[in-house]
Amino acid sequence: MVAVLVLSISAVAKPISRRADCPGYEATNVLQADSYLLADLQLLGNCTLYAKDITNLRLLVEYQTDTRLHVLISDSDNNVFQVPDQVLHRPHSQNSTADTSAIRFTYKKNPFSFTVTRVSTGEVLFDTSAAPLIFETQYVRLRTRLPTNPNLYGLGEHSDDFRLGTTGYTRTLWNAEAPFIPRNQNLYGSHPIYFDHRGSAGTHGVFLLSASGMDIKIDKTEAGEQYLEYNTIGGVLDFYFFAGPEPTAVTKQYADVVGLPAMMPYWTLGFHQCKYGWKTVDFVAEVVAKYAAANIPLETVWGDIDYMGDHKDFSTDPVNYTMDKLQKLISSLHANKQHYVQIVDPGIGQSSSYPTFARGAEQGVFLRSLDGFFYTGYQWAGKVVWPDWFAPNTQAWWTAEIERFYDPTTGIDVEGLWTDMNEASNMCDQSCFNREGNLSHAIPQLVPSIGPMKGLPGRDLLNPGYHIRNRHGGLSVNALWTNISNADGTYQYDTHNLYGTMMARATRSALVERKPTKRPFLLTRSTFAGAGRYAAHWFGDNYSAWDDYRIAIKQMLAFTSMHQMSMVGSDVCGFNGVAQPVMCARWAALGAFQPFYRNHADTSAPEQEFYLWPIVADSARKAINARYRLLDYIYTAMNKHSTYGDPVASPLWFKYPADTNTFDIQTQWFFGDALLVSPVVDDDSTSVTYYLPDDVFYDFWTLKPVRGRGASVTANDVGWSDIPVHIRGGSIVPLRAKSGYTTADVRSQNFTIIVAPGIDGNAQGSMYLDDGESLDVGTQKSEIQFYWDGALFVCNGTFGYPTDVWVEHVTILGGGNNGSALSVGKQGGIPGGFGPWRLNRSFFVFRHSFA
Numbered sequence: 001m002v003a004v005l006v007l008s009i010s011a012v013a014k015p016i017s018r019r020a021d022c023p024g025y026e027a028t029n030v031l032q033a034d035s036y037l038l039a040d041l042q043l044l045g046n047c048t049l050y051a052k053d054i055t056n057l058r059l060l061v062e063y064q065t066d067t068r069l070h071v072l073i074s075d076s077d078n079n080v081f082q083v084p085d086q087v088l089h090r091p092h093s094q095n096s097t098a099d100t101s102a103i104r105f106t107y108k109k110n111p112f113s114f115t116v117t118r119v120s121t122g123e124v125l126f127d128t129s130a131a132p133l134i135f136e137t138q139y140v141r142l143r144t145r146l147p148t149n150p151n152l153y154g155l156g157e158h159s160d161d162f163r164l165g166t167t168g169y170t171r172t173l174w175n176a177e178a179p180f181i182p183r184n185q186n187l188y189g190s191h192p193i194y195f196d197h198r199g200s201a202g203t204h205g206v207f208l209l210s211a212s213g214m215d216i217k218i219d220k221t222e223a224g225e226q227y228l229e230y231n232t233i234g235g236v237l238d239f240y241f242f243a244g245p246e247p248t249a250v251t252k253q254y255a256d257v258v259g260l261p262a263m264m265p266y267w268t269l270g271f272h273q274c275k276y277g278w279k280t281v282d283f284v285a286e287v288v289a290k291y292a293a294a295n296i297p298l299e300t301v302w303g304d305i306d307y308m309g310d311h312k313d314f315s316t317d318p319v320n321y322t323m324d325k326l327q328k329l330i331s332s333l334h335a336n337k338q339h340y341v342q343i344v345d346p347g348i349g350q351s352s353s354y355p356t357f358a359r360g361a362e363q364g365v366f367l368r369s370l371d372g373f374f375y376t377g378y379q380w381a382g383k384v385v386w387p388d389w390f391a392p393n394t395q396a397w398w399t400a401e402i403e404r405f406y407d408p409t410t411g412i413d414v415e416g417l418w419t420d421m422n423e424a425s426n427m428c429d430q431s432c433f434n435r436e437g438n439l440s441h442a443i444p445q446l447v448p449s450i451g452p453m454k455g456l457p458g459r460d461l462l463n464p465g466y467h468i469r470n471r472h473g474g475l476s477v478n479a480l481w482t483n484i485s486n487a488d489g490t491y492q493y494d495t496h497n498l499y500g501t502m503m504a505r506a507t508r509s510a511l512v513e514r515k516p517t518k519r520p521f522l523l524t525r526s527t528f529a530g531a532g533r534y535a536a537h538w539f540g541d542n543y544s545a546w547d548d549y550r551i552a553i554k555q556m557l558a559f560t561s562m563h564q565m566s567m568v569g570s571d572v573c574g575f576n577g578v579a580q581p582v583m584c585a586r587w588a589a590l591g592a593f594q595p596f597y598r599n600h601a602d603t604s605a606p607e608q609e610f611y612l613w614p615i616v617a618d619s620a621r622k623a624i625n626a627r628y629r630l631l632d633y634i635y636t637a638m639n640k641h642s643t644y645g646d647p648v649a650s651p652l653w654f655k656y657p658a659d660t661n662t663f664d665i666q667t668q669w670f671f672g673d674a675l676l677v678s679p680v681v682d683d684d685s686t687s688v689t690y691y692l693p694d695d696v697f698y699d700f701w702t703l704k705p706v707r708g709r710g711a712s713v714t715a716n717d718v719g720w721s722d723i724p725v726h727i728r729g730g731s732i733v734p735l736r737a738k739s740g741y742t743t744a745d746v747r748s749q750n751f752t753i754i755v756a757p758g759i760d761g762n763a764q765g766s767m768y769l770d771d772g773e774s775l776d777v778g779t780q781k782s783e784i785q786f787y788w789d790g791a792l793f794v795c796n797g798t799f800g801y802p803t804d805v806w807v808e809h810v811t812i813l814g815g816g817n818n819g820s821a822l823s824v825g826k827q828g829g830i831p832g833g834f835g836p837w838r839l840n841r842s843f844f845v846f847r848h849s850f851a
């Protein structure tokens with residue numbers, strides 16, 4: 001959270017002698033083998049567009065698998081920065097070959113360009129002959145030709161249309177503090193992956209593994225030729241092409257490179273309440289009590305920076321949030337099976353009397369200026385220093401600070417942490433740079449050594465000639481100065497976009513050290529490709545307005561289906577501004593069908609807890625009740641995402657890739673495989689027009705069948721607590737028979753199984769069960785499959801998780817009964833006639849035994 005004054009200072013362009021006709025490079029010394037290709041790329045003529053050209057490049061092409069092609073263009077000396085393997089560990093090549101690969105690399109020698117083609121169709125997916133390659137010390141440009149008006153998605157984090165603009169559109173990747181999540185600007189995270197969906201011809205993905213600041217331009221030339229163009233301020237061109245051809249296959253292939261999202265604890269799927277500006281612990285306790293009085297389930301309470309003393313990490317406010325009072329609050333939450341999460345910021349208050357700072361200074365963990373003094377700026381704690389996540393002692397220091405303050409017996413026994421401000425955000429722009437500091441301890445002489453892949457020497461690290469469209473102006477404005485070096489000799493210029501993800505990784509490790517057997521929970525604001533391995537993410541400081549309610553949907557879709565982050569969601573009811581009851585009622589329902597479900601508001605915004613307005617309370621109760629009955633369905637979808645990369649939420653075209661009507665849809669989604677969510681989206685409206693693909697669906701609330709016709713359907717009189725949800729035909733959905741006040745209560749409820757036959761009469765589903773909190777559950781898990789073939793219902797799989805819960809009913813929807821459900825209940829159908837069965841073994845039942 002934050003409200004920041006933005007002083008915009010744009011860097012001044014330096015005059016530089018340029019030539020318009022950059023001739024590019026020539027490929028020489030080409031060495032081609034079955035599974036790879038190597039070549040030298042020789043500069044044909046200086047271009048000097050924004051910086052000096054690099055004369056000798058190296059090309060490496062690897063057929064890593066039959067569906068993954070790796071193309072790396074680097075400087076031949078390997079000095080140009082590459083994302084360190086310790087930050088993003090690359091997969092090894094499996095030595096596939098051009099002959100077996102689904103996509104093929106071809107190249108032209110002079111000027112050098114390459115294409116990637118889908119073998120099965122001959123379709124050209126990527127073609128860099130659109131413009132000569134430019135590879136300068138501080139500017140790299142590569143343009144690919146594309147079909148006109150392509151269906152491109154991804155390139156988060158942004159608040160623009162889910163299907164990206166194709167004319168005059170620029171995506172800037174430079175992690176930045178972004179209050180109000182402004183449109184068409186760079187936000188908190190960088191995920192340089194796009195999906196190119198070509199309908200029935202297939203989907204592919206293109207990932208540029210680069211942390212460099214960049215503008216990605218999608219536009220047409222004057223002659224009307226469509227292109228996508230990368231413009232970076234340096235780094236290498238490290239591409240991964242994913243062949244798909246199904247959209248879900250692309251995202252799984254991407255996960256093979258950046259990793260799968262961490263599995264979340266079960267309780268994190270409960271409802272969370274947070275607010276910046278809860279002045280006292282007593283006030284927080286009142287919020288908890290008011291939720292209980294309103295009978296609105298509350299799972300987790302969050303502590304924003306209000307709890308801190310002088311806004312310093314690992315401290316409590318001596319008056320309003322004493323350690324003693326906080327401990328009492330947490331004990332009472334725990335007694336009620338509720339949870340507590342707190343915020344931590346990377347900006348560490350610089351004061352010798354602040355032990356966290358003193359210990360960090362002693363261990364040499366903070367970023368420093370050239371002369372060895374601390375690099376300082378301003379953040380919530382006032383004058384601050386920042387941890388250098390590349391320094392050798394930083395992890396140990398951070399872990400020790402977390403273990404000390406969050407000691408379960410003597411400190412704050414949180415269940416999770418929240419890392420904010422980690423772009424990293426600096427309230428100080430370039431004008432208040434200072435480097436004062438008194439080192440309490442001798443520090444090792446810091447001589448930034450430029451080594452392989454750590455960044456070229458001799459660059460202007462503050463004002464590169466090419467200005468990306470950073471929303472703050474110059475690269476260092478409201479951020480860490482880009483000329484600051486990290487302990488390993490790299491510079492913030494190159495590593496800026498990695499800061500938040502490295503902090504998230506360090507924090508996750510600390511949480512694991514603190515409670516080694518428990519699955520950690522961590523929420524981070526800033527992300528880079530692969531951040532899902534460590535953390536959940538919320539979409540930052542949005543606004544309490546209908547537009548931001550709608551944006552929450554497309555942001556979720558990009559993160560879950562394309563960025564391999566599963567636990568994501570917006571601040572429900574909006575962070576800034578005043579939440580209106582009808583909007584908040586709608587958002588309470590919308591949030592219940594997204595993975596991360598937290599109500600949060602700014603200190604300047606009025607209270608917006610769900611119990612404050614009757615219509616919001618009604619909507620929240622109904623939505624949470626449905627969500628909690630679906631918890632195991634959601635948990636199963638989360639597990640599938642964490643295990644196999646199948647997105648927990650996906651756009652309609654992921655399931656109906658050939659249906660062109662779905663390509664632009666950004667206000668409906670599949671939550672898990674089976675539930676199609678189609679909320680009211682217009683301001684203050686009680687009707688919604690949504691799309692139903694040509695398939696059979698069942699209304700989730702009434703269980704009535706609805707035949708989709710590949711057309712829009714309008715629902716009128718949608719009440720303030722209603723949200724249209726459909727079960728997709730062909731699915732089997734496990735539901736708890738009853739909800740509960742907490743997720744722990746829900747876990748002791750029995751199940752009822754809903755079978756929603758598809759057009760062919762069949763259905764399938766699955767359910768994953770474990771204890772919900774162990775980091776390693778070993779064999780104590782159940783992976784259960786459900787099948788229905790029109791005559792026989794089967795439940796089989798593995799049943800390693802010991803449980804006392806039972807299946808009470810199986811309900812077969814539709815059938816010959818024209819909408820009325822058949823069910824097997826307590827009296828009927830179970831072989832032996834015993835009614836419900838315990839979920840610890842396989843089971844089957846025939847149609848004729850259904851009551």
Ligand SMILES: *[C@@H]1O[C@H](CO)[C@@H](O)[C@H](O)[C@H]1NC(C)=O
Nearest residue numbers: 043044045046047052053055
């Ligand atoms: C580019 O310019 C550098 C000096 O600035 C020169 O050494 C080099 O030969 C030039 N390269 C080409 C291909 O013109």
Ligand SMILES: *[C@@H]1O[C@H](CO)[C@@H](O)[C@H](O)[C@H]1NC(C)=O
Nearest residue numbers: 035036064092093094095096
């Ligand atoms: C692929 O080839 C490289 C180089 O020959 C070799 O080191 C590596 O072990 C091979 N990998 C696999 C999976 O075969």
Ligand SMILES: *[C@@H]1O[C@H](CO)[C@@H](O)[C@H](O)[C@H]1NC(C)=O
Nearest residue numbers: 278279280306310317319320
């Ligand atoms: C402590 O609580 C009081 C009473 O709500 C409030 O006036 C004061 O601003 C709070 N102090 C801080 C540091 O938030």
Ligand SMILES: *[C@@H]1O[C@H](CO)[C@@H](O)[C@H](O)[C@H]1NC(C)=O
Nearest residue numbers: 368369370462481483484485
């Ligand atoms: C960064 O640039 C500023 C402004 O030119 C300069 O004062 C400072 O010494 C530089 N810091 C480093 C570490 O180079």
Ligand SMILES: *[C@@H]1O[C@H](CO)[C@@H](O)[C@H](O)[C@H]1NC(C)=O
Nearest residue numbers: 351352436437438439440441
């Ligand atoms: C810096 O440290 C020295 C030696 O410990 C001390 O004498 C001096 O007062 C300190 N200066 C400041 C500004 O804290």
Ligand SMILES: *[C@@H]1O[C@H](CO)[C@@H](O)[C@H](O)[C@H]1NC(C)=O
Nearest residue numbers: 748749750805806807808836
């Ligand atoms: C679950 O079903 C079993 C078997 O019918 C029953 O004994 C038990 O009371 C049920 N549990 C709950 C929480 O309803």
Ligand SMILES: *[C@@H]1O[C@H](CO)[C@@H](O)[C@H](O)[C@H]1NC(C)=O
Nearest residue numbers: 785786787794795796797798
């Ligand atoms: C489970 O049942 C289905 C449907 O009858 C069957 O196809 C499948 O092989 C069974 N799986 C196991 C592990 O028995």
Ligand SMILES: *[C@@H]1O[C@H](CO)[C@@H](O)[C@H](O)[C@H]1NC(C)=O
Nearest residue numbers: 704705706707814817818819
């Ligand atoms: C219900 O049955 C009637 C008569 O067979 C048929 O006309 C109608 O389309 C059916 N409705 C649904 C929803 O299947």
Ligand SMILES: CC(=O)N[C@H]1CO[C@H](CO)[C@@H](O)[C@@H]1O
Nearest residue numbers: 180181182183543545547548
């Ligand atoms: C900076 C910015 O884009 N703010 C937007 C936040 O949301 C409100 C309401 O949707 C818009 O009006 C603002 O323009």
